[in-house]
Amino acid sequence: MTDRSGFDAFVRARGPALARTAYLLTGDHHLAEDLVQAALVQAAKHWERIDTSPEAYVRRTMYHQNISWWRGRKLAETSLESYDAPVPATDPTIRLTLEQALRRLTPRQRTVLVLRYFEDLTEVQTAAELGISSGAVKSMSRDALRRLRTLAPELADLVGADT
Amino acid sequence: MTSPSHTDLREELAALAETQPFSPDPSAWDLGRRARSRTRVVRAAATLAVVALVVGVGAIAVRPDSVGPAGGIEPDGAIPSVITTPDGPVITDLAIGRASVAYVDSDGSPVLVDAATGKASYVDLPSFPEPSVIERTADLVTGPLLAVSPDGRRVAYAATVAAEGPAGQPAFSTPWYIVLDLTTGDFEFVGVPLGTGTPRAISWTTDGRLAIDVYGRQTRRDQPPSVVARTIDVTTGDSAASALTGMLAPGGLISATYPVDDGPVQAVPFEIAEGDVAGRDLPTDLYPEGAEVAPVGWAADDLLVAHVDEDLVVLTSPDRPAAESTWQVLVPDLPESSGVTVAVDLIPDLTGDPDQELTHDFTATPMGDSSGGRALYVAGGAVVLMAGVVLMLRRVRT
Numbered sequence A: 001m002t003d004r005s006g007f008d009a010f011v012r013a014r015g016p017a018l019a020r021t022a023y024l025l026t027g028d029h030h031l032a033e034d035l036v037q038a039a040l041v042q043a044a045k046h047w048e049r050i051d052t053s054p055e056a057y058v059r060r061t062m063y064h065q066n067i068s069w070w071r072g073r074k075l076a077e078t079s080l081e082s083y084d085a086p087v088p089a090t091d092p093t094i095r096l097t098l099e100q101a102l103r104r105l106t107p108r109q110r111t112v113l114v115l116r117y118f119e120d121l122t123e124v125q126t127a128a129e130l131g132i133s134s135g136a137v138k139s140m141s142r143d144a145l146r147r148l149r150t151l152a153p154e155l156a157d158l159v160g161a162d163t
Numbered sequence B: 001m002t003s004p005s006h007t008d009l010r011e012e013l014a015a016l017a018e019t020q021p022f023s024p025d026p027s028a029w030d031l032g033r034r035a036r037s038r039t040r041v042v043r044a045a046a047t048l049a050v051v052a053l054v055v056g057v058g059a060i061a062v063r064p065d066s067v068g069p070a071g072g073i074e075p076d077g078a079i080p081s082v083i084t085t086p087d088g089p090v091i092t093d094l095a096i097g098r099a100s101v102a103y104v105d106s107d108g109s110p111v112l113v114d115a116a117t118g119k120a121s122y123v124d125l126p127s128f129p130e131p132s133v134i135e136r137t138a139d140l141v142t143g144p145l146l147a148v149s150p151d152g153r154r155v156a157y158a159a160t161v162a163a164e165g166p167a168g169q170p171a172f173s174t175p176w177y178i179v180l181d182l183t184t185g186d187f188e189f190v191g192v193p194l195g196t197g198t199p200r201a202i203s204w205t206t207d208g209r210l211a212i213d214v215y216g217r218q219t220r221r222d223q224p225p226s227v228v229a230r231t232i233d234v235t236t237g238d239s240a241a242s243a244l245t246g247m248l249a250p251g252g253l254i255s256a257t258y259p260v261d262d263g264p265v266q267a268v269p270f271e272i273a274e275g276d277v278a279g280r281d282l283p284t285d286l287y288p289e290g291a292e293v294a295p296v297g298w299a300a301d302d303l304l305v306a307h308v309d310e311d312l313v314v315l316t317s318p319d320r321p322a323a324e325s326t327w328q329v330l331v332p333d334l335p336e337s338s339g340v341t342v343a344v345d346l347i348p349d350l351t352g353d354p355d356q357e358l359t360h361d362f363t364a365t366p367m368g369d370s371s372g373g374r375a376l377y378v379a380g381g382a383v384v385l386m387a388g389v390v391l392m393l394r395r396v397r398t
Helices: A003-026 A029-045 A054-068 A070-078 A092-103 A107-118 A123-130 A134-151 A153-159 B006-017 B028-061 B131-136 B371-397
Strands: B099-105 B110-114 B120-122 B146-148 B154-158 B161-164 B170-173 B176-181 B187-191 B201-204 B210-215 B227-232 B239-242 B254-256 B267-272 B277-281 B293-300 B303-308 B311-316 B327-331 B337-342
Touching: A003 A029, A003 A054, A003 A107, A003 B006, A003 B028, A029 A054, A029 B028, A054 A107, A054 A123, A092 A134, A092 A153, A092 B006, A107 A123, A107 A134, A107 B006, A123 A134, A134 A153, A153 B006, B099 B146, B131 B161, B131 B170, B146 B201, B146 B337, B154 B201, B201 B293, B201 B337, B267 B293, B267 B303, B293 B337, B303 B337
Parallel strands: none
Antiparallel strands: B099 B110, B099 B337, B110 B120, B146 B154, B154 B176, B161 B170, B176 B187, B201 B210, B210 B227, B227 B239, B254 B267, B267 B277, B293 B303, B303 B311, B311 B327
């Protein structure tokens, strides 16, 4: 398999999953597209030298790129109603609330939440992915959940409640 | 406090993620490979530059007396030629000596660049506003949140905290400023001037006072209050009204004003003593559609450092004749931030030489090293390298 065909196969197989994670990271569908494409360009650039799995490389690139894309994100966060086609859900109110509350977290808080509760990484694994300490992950995760509770008290069942 | 239900939260996140309809296509391959080719060309050029550098350092070695790094730049520190993003642990011992650059990154975390090493680090500043508070104040703030003093030995910031508004809506308040001494790590609280609240911007005057822009008293309900300026003596806490808003030049007769919105402008805005505004036109060849501009500090009476789009630029104020005007990029490609300040004393006086080094490349030569002994080794290495190249060429010919 040539480099090009290997890359193509990887994108076809894992692209949708990467895009889903990118959406949770950015909170914006268009930014998510940009984030995935930018990470894939980086992967193509260094394809021969990727010594981990390509997916791990692309995901890590996305995490870091997302955190550094502040200006675009700031604009996106002001347009909370920019996307209006959520899939049918068991409780669409909760989902919409969660979507909007997530957008009001800082990029780093949101990234930590996605890694911990969507990608199911441990604190140590999350810390390694982001290049920060486990303590920082714990602190950011706690702050993010507290912020979600503050922004949307109706999410208490989902994100834990203050006792 | 209870932990969240991992299963429930994960399910909701997964359902949310499913709303992303986009599937990336493999066209990224072509873009990536083209970028790779460009990088290789740049690397080849960089290799040539390194050889030139080695030869240059060798030349330094044979000079009888070493001058300071980067051609006589401040020996105790310098503005780095590249301002990086932090990659190490958060610094809690704040007695770092001197900072050359201070900024708050896109996540709301404060960053200082060590003037002696050029290394950028996250710092654990006491009572620094939480990222959520910074986000909450984003519409109010127009200038830097973290200001490094001209000599780089102190930083100042407003200790803004979250609060609740009259109707329970999210609000914020600033009980005091904090001035932190980077030579000792000690900090002091400085009271907020009576009648003022959270500042829109904070900077240092060249004589060591804080200059703040704040909202004044609201006189009409249908209009926002005007912006007023004050200076604060950080030793006594005494404050005084300032005639000019923005970043005050030495002498206080002109100031560089903060942007009122994020859009591009055609000229760097200033305010002069008579209450008039003035502008220093951007070079149209560099910025045909204007640029986003924010003042960073005054390097001299008539020399402003400004953040222009992605770069730090040194430019002359509009009170200087056009024939004497200067526009020089100090540091290109700044990290994304919500306001950067630099220790302007570390910028050398301009000589008029366009090749004058105003910053230091810390990746090439560590600050404070004596160039003599080390450079001798490097020069020796260069000779060996050149000899090796000559031998290789001879072998190829035979």
